[in-house]
Amino acid sequence: MNKHIRKHETDLLWRDREDVAVLTFNLNGETFAIEATVVQEILDLLPETRVPGAKAFLGGVINFRGKVIPLADIRLAFGMEAGEATIDSRIIVVQLDIDGEPCLVGIRTDKVYEVTTLAQASSEPPPSIGMRWRADFIDCLVKRNGEFIIVPNLKKIFSVDVTPTGMLFTG
Amino acid sequence: MNLMDPVQVFRMEAAELFVVIEEGLLDLLGDLSNQAQIDAVFRGLHTLKGSGSMFGFEALAAFTHHCETAFDRVRKGEVPATAELVAAVLEAQDHMKALVDTPNGDHEATGNGLLAKLQAAVGAKAAQGCVVAAPLPAAVAGTSSAAAPAATRWRLRFRLPVNAMANGTNPLGLLDELADLGDCTIKADTSAIPSLDAIEPDDLHIGWTVELTTTQPQPRAAIEDVFIFVMDDMEMVLEEVSSAPAPAVASAPTPALAPTSVALPLADAAPSEPARAVNTAPAIADAKQTKPAAENVRVPAERLDELMDRVGELVIAQSRLSQLAGVSADIQLRSVSEDVERLSGELRDTMMVLRMVPVGSLFGRFRRLVHDLARETGKEIELVTEGETTEVDKTVIERLADPLVHLVRNSIDHGLEMPEDRLASGKARAGRVTLSARQAGGEVIITIRDDGRGIDRERVRAKAEASGLIQPGQMLLDQELLQLILQPGFSTAAQITSLSGRGVGMDVVKKTVEALRGVIDMQSTPGEGSEISLRIPLTLAIIDGLLVRVGTGSYVIPLSAVEECLELSAEEDLRSRGRSFISLRDHLVPFLRLRELFRTGTPPDRYQKMVVISTGNERVGLVVDQIIGDHQTVIKAMSKLHHDVVTFSGATILGDGNVALILDVTHLVTVGQQQEAQLRAAG
Amino acid sequence: MSAHILTVDDSASIRMTTRIALTGAGYQVTEAVDGVDGLAKAKGGRFDMIVTDLNMPNMNGLAMIQALRASPAHTGIPIIFLTTESDAEMKAQAKAAGATGWITKPFDPEQLVKITRKVLGK
Numbered sequence: 001m002n003k004h005i006r007k008h009e010t011d012l013l014w015r016d017r018e019d020v021a022v023l024t025f026n027l028n029g030e031t032f033a034i035e036a037t038v039v040q041e042i043l044d045l046l047p048e049t050r051v052p053g054a055k056a057f058l059g060g061v062i063n064f065r066g067k068v069i070p071l072a073d074i075r076l077a078f079g080m081e082a083g084e085a086t087i088d089s090r091i092i093v094v095q096l097d098i099d100g101e102p103c104l105v106g107i108r109t110d111k112v113y114e115v116t117t118l119a120q121a122s123s124e125p126p127p128s129i130g131m132r133w134r135a136d137f138i139d140c141l142v143k144r145n146g147e148f149i150i151v152p153n154l155k156k157i158f159s160v161d162v163t164p165t166g167m168l169f170t171g
Numbered sequence: 172m173n174l175m176d177p178v179q180v181f182r183m184e185a186a187e188l189f190v191v192i193e194e195g196l197l198d199l200l201g202d203l204s205n206q207a208q209i210d211a212v213f214r215g216l217h218t219l220k221g222s223g224s225m226f227g228f229e230a231l232a233a234f235t236h237h238c239e240t241a242f243d244r245v246r247k248g249e250v251p252a253t254a255e256l257v258a259a260v261l262e263a264q265d266h267m268k269a270l271v272d273t274p275n276g277d278h279e280a281t282g283n284g285l286l287a288k289l290q291a292a293v294g295a296k297a298a299q300g301c302v303v304a305a306p307l308p309a310a311v312a313g314t315s316s317a318a319a320p321a322a323t324r325w326r327l328r329f330r331l332p333v334n335a336m337a338n339g340t341n342p343l344g345l346l347d348e349l350a351d352l353g354d355c356t357i358k359a360d361t362s363a364i365p366s367l368d369a370i371e372p373d374d375l376h377i378g379w380t381v382e383l384t385t386t387q388p389q390p391r392a393a394i395e396d397v398f399i400f401v402m403d404d405m406e407m408v409l410e411e412v413s414s415a416p417a418p419a420v421a422s423a424p425t426p427a428l429a430p431t432s433v434a435l436p437l438a439d440a441a442p443s444e445p446a447r448a449v450n451t452a453p454a455i456a457d458a459k460q461t462k463p464a465a466e467n468v469r470v471p472a473e474r475l476d477e478l479m480d481r482v483g484e485l486v487i488a489q490s491r492l493s494q495l496a497g498v499s500a501d502i503q504l505r506s507v508s509e510d511v512e513r514l515s516g517e518l519r520d521t522m523m524v525l526r527m528v529p530v531g532s533l534f535g536r537f538r539r540l541v542h543d544l545a546r547e548t549g550k551e552i553e554l555v556t557e558g559e560t561t562e563v564d565k566t567v568i569e570r571l572a573d574p575l576v577h578l579v580r581n582s583i584d585h586g587l588e589m590p591e592d593r594l595a596s597g598k599a600r601a602g603r604v605t606l607s608a609r610q611a612g613g614e615v616i617i618t619i620r621d622d623g624r625g626i627d628r629e630r631v632r633a634k635a636e637a638s639g640l641i642q643p644g645q646m647l648l649d650q651e652l653l654q655l656i657l658q659p660g661f662s663t664a665a666q667i668t669s670l671s672g673r674g675v676g677m678d679v680v681k682k683t684v685e686a687l688r689g690v691i692d693m694q695s696t697p698g699e700g701s702e703i704s705l706r707i708p709l710t711l712a713i714i715d716g717l718l719v720r721v722g723t724g725s726y727v728i729p730l731s732a733v734e735e736c737l738e739l740s741a742e743e744d745l746r747s748r749g750r751s752f753i754s755l756r757d758h759l760v761p762f763l764r765l766r767e768l769f770r771t772g773t774p775p776d777r778y779q780k781m782v783v784i785s786t787g788n789e790r791v792g793l794v795v796d797q798i799i800g801d802h803q804t805v806i807k808a809m810s811k812l813h814h815d816v817v818t819f820s821g822a823t824i825l826g827d828g829n830v831a832l833i834l835d836v837t838h839l840v841t842v843g844q845q846q847e848a849q850l851r852a853a854g
Numbered sequence: 855m856s857a858h859i860l861t862v863d864d865s866a867s868i869r870m871t872t873r874i875a876l877t878g879a880g881y882q883v884t885e886a887v888d889g890v891d892g893l894a895k896a897k898g899g900r901f902d903m904i905v906t907d908l909n910m911p912n913m914n915g916l917a918m919i920q921a922l923r924a925s926p927a928h929t930g931i932p933i934i935f936l937t938t939e940s941d942a943e944m945k946a947q948a949k950a951a952g953a954t955g956w957i958t959k960p961f962d963p964e965q966l967v968k969i970t971r972k973v974l975g976k
Contacts, residue, residue: 049830050724052769054816061810061822061830066484068807068822068830103811158812177874181867214864217909221938222865224960232960338923339903339932339954344975373929400955 231270256292258536330378353385483805494826531559557607574680586623626695657681716804720797722771725831762792791843857902862892875963889913923952
């Protein structure tokens with residue numbers, strides 16, 4: 001019963017599964033989790049090349065094994081503040097499905113914790129009010145050890161916006 | 172018309188088949204995956220060939236065979252249905268019509284040209300398989316020699332397949348046929364008959380032993396012919412017992428030497444014409460065994476792409492090596508590094524050449540299109556092609572096919588006038604469409620030119636305003652106005668005819684060209700015609716670039732676009748501030764300060780440099796902090812997530828592993844032109 | 855009574871040739887224009903032999919042969935197929951489906967008569 005009540009349209013993580021293996025990480029003191037199966041690799045910080053004109057949260061690219069992939073700071077998508085790089089900072093490379101094509105993207109994190117299992121039973125949809133961040137960028141919240149783990153909706157965050165930013169035309 | 176004459180019936184039938192085939196082909200042009208039409212076209216060709224061969228249209232049968240084979244392979248999924256193939260068969264169809272109309276005419280040269288195209292469209296395997304349908308050996312009576320044949324004695328033991336009777340073979344009929352060959356004694360072998368309760372009434376469990384004395388000139392073949400339909404599935408032992416005692420002529424044919432499985436003789440009735448026709452097409456089946464030394468090797472396109480990737484990686488590794496060698500005092504290392512650099516450069520060039528194919532294969536398909544369009548629009552059209560031997564990267568050829576079809580349609584449909592109108596305005600009756608290709612610098616330029624009425628700018632403007640693409644009365648450069656035609660929102664609904672309505676839209680043309688890192692230039696003079704040029708980079712994977720620094724970032728400018736590099740003196744820099752124009756040999760050239768454009772937030776270097784780039788006639792200066800030098804650039808695509816960033820056409824990895832972005836020259840020139848227009852408008 | 859032969863072909867000219875050749879040799883001939891037509895006529899009448907094309911719209915010859923052999927009333931009836939090429943694969947399929955024999959196009963009307971005599975016996 002519970003399962004169905006709690007389901008909401010952005011429930012991408014569970015897809016009728018009881019438990020899902022995730023990778024947890026830290027951003028500005030909050031714990032986030034992404035499904036472990038999409039994670040390709042965890043990297044130390046790499047030299048980043050700025051892409052002028054790109055969206056702020058996708059402002060750079062890195063050389064990942066000979067491929068040029070975007071480096072995302074999802075904090076900026078959420079409207080959180082960008083953080084300074086620390087000795088614990090890591091890049092999680094994930095493979096997303098963008099318009100039916102696999103697409104690699106690096107996600108900047110303050111610290112990577114562990115691969116763990118989250119239970120669907122402890123999951124809640126993001127509250128529609130009282131959130132600091134855009135609710136539609138959050139897939140669900142999962143309560144564990146007294147804290148909420150945020151599962152971001154990567155598909156939504158990275159959904160391709162087809163309109164060119166036209167930086168140069170307006171500039 | 173004599174309807175009792177099968178030849179006349181065949182001609183009528185052929186006319187119907189041509190309609191079916193052509194409709195199928197044209198539908199396929201719209202949807203290449205349409206299996207129903209692929210089947211329909213194949214069946215049409217098949218029937219045409221089969222019936223044609225029946226009624227003495229050997230040349231037609233031989234020629235159609237190749238088209239049929241091509242479609243058979245498509246039907247079986249061995250090769251994809253491509254626009255190229257469909258066009259080739261469409262074109263071939265006219266030839267088939269000619270072969271029906273005048274079967275004895277001299278069509279060979281035309282036919283060979285068409286077959287070459289067909290082969291190009293599906294790979295040489297299209298011509299595989301022998302067109303000569305061997306007539307039924309059973310019917311062969313043999314060309315009896317004048318000499319009286321000797322009698323021979325044979326022993327034959329055979330057992331038919333168990334389902335032979337169920338499948339319509341009458342064993343008694345076979346025994347009768349054997350009896351017709353000469354004197355024979357027949358013994359049945361019933362040892363294999365199962366018990367009554369296990370027996371199936373239709374099954375055959377009896378074997379036979381036959382002793383036959385025959386005067387057939389080729390007795391072994393004659394006996395085997397009796398079993399022609401069941402030969403493959405039956406058990407048979409056939410042996411010559413001994414020559415018959417009577418006139419044992421020494422010179423009699425020695426049938427025992429004849430192998431049983433091959434060399435079935437061809438009948439005299441066999442048409443000899445198709446055999447000749449086969450020779451005119453490359454006999455691929457034979458070529459397998461006896462390949463001439465200079466034969467081309469066909470390589471799947473993906474392999475070439477893989478090789479290209481490897482070459483790209485090599486170039487990157489080489490540039491890292493060069494960098495290390497550059498700072499090293501080791502002379503030997505430097506020398507090796509130079510060798511590797513030279514070799515990888517040569518390898519790169521060779522690789523590029525491998526990927527090049529003449530653009531003629533692309534142009535060839537337009538004759539039919541123009542032909543059809545002329546018929547349907549009632550316009551008279553002359554198609555001129557130039558520069559067919561210009562070579563272009565294969566990917567470009569593949570991708571440009573559909574856009575070019577659309578552009579040619581567009582030219583004919585909207586550009587060319589009716590013959591009377593042309594005469595009235597002092598032009599030749601026939602409109603002319605010119606397709607040309609040429610190389611210029613690092614680009615290949617494909618141009619579609621017509622001498623029609625030209626683009627009606629007021630109508631374009633009105634449409635663009637109506638569809639909200641521009642504001643009413645908005646100031647536009649002429650080029651911008653013309654380019655509106657390529658915008659996705661530019662409604663062409665009012666202009667769609669049955670022809671131009673098919674296939675892709677102009678916005679797809681634009682997208683395709685841009686995906687190839689190309690540009691579309693448009694020119695049009697009212698009353699005189701229009702010209703659309705597609706400018707595509709010659710090679711897609713590696714370019715020569717100029718590496719520059721802006722702020723702390725490195726960027727690559729495609730060298731093919733670079734006209735010159737200048738130093739921007741402090742005075743000039745100051746003087747041009749706010750104006751962003753520089754006087755270059757009496758021409759005002761707009762320039763862009765990339766530092767500002769990219770918002771680097773860094774102070775400018777003391778000596779600013781300017782790289783002047785151009786696309787065709789438009790020039791723009793790019794102000795950078797430092798010119799680092801030439802750089803062999805392996806192009807990496809930008810991520811899909813960065814497709815909104817229009818300033819860069821790709822990225823590359825530098826020797827130190829860092830990423831440098833490749834500037835999109837076209838885009839920057841457009842920005843420069845806009846800036847110029849704004850400044851001029853502001854006075 | 856002369857034998858009755860069903861000729862199944864989508865090509866009118868081939869049907870005509872078949873009919874002319876076989877009626878000339880004293881057989882009775884009925885025509886069908888595709889596999890569906892052929893199957894219906896074969897099941898609706900009594901034929902001594904069927905001559906069929908393989909590549910036809912609606913139902914191809916292969917499917918028709920299979921359908922005929924699946925019906926007990928039509929086991930044993932000789933079925934000769936026409937094939938344009940020495941297409942071993944097609945031939946094997948048709949044989950596997952239960953065809954009795956084949957004629958390779960282009961064929962001489964005399965060949966057809968000869969084959970018919972061979973298959974039907976005297």
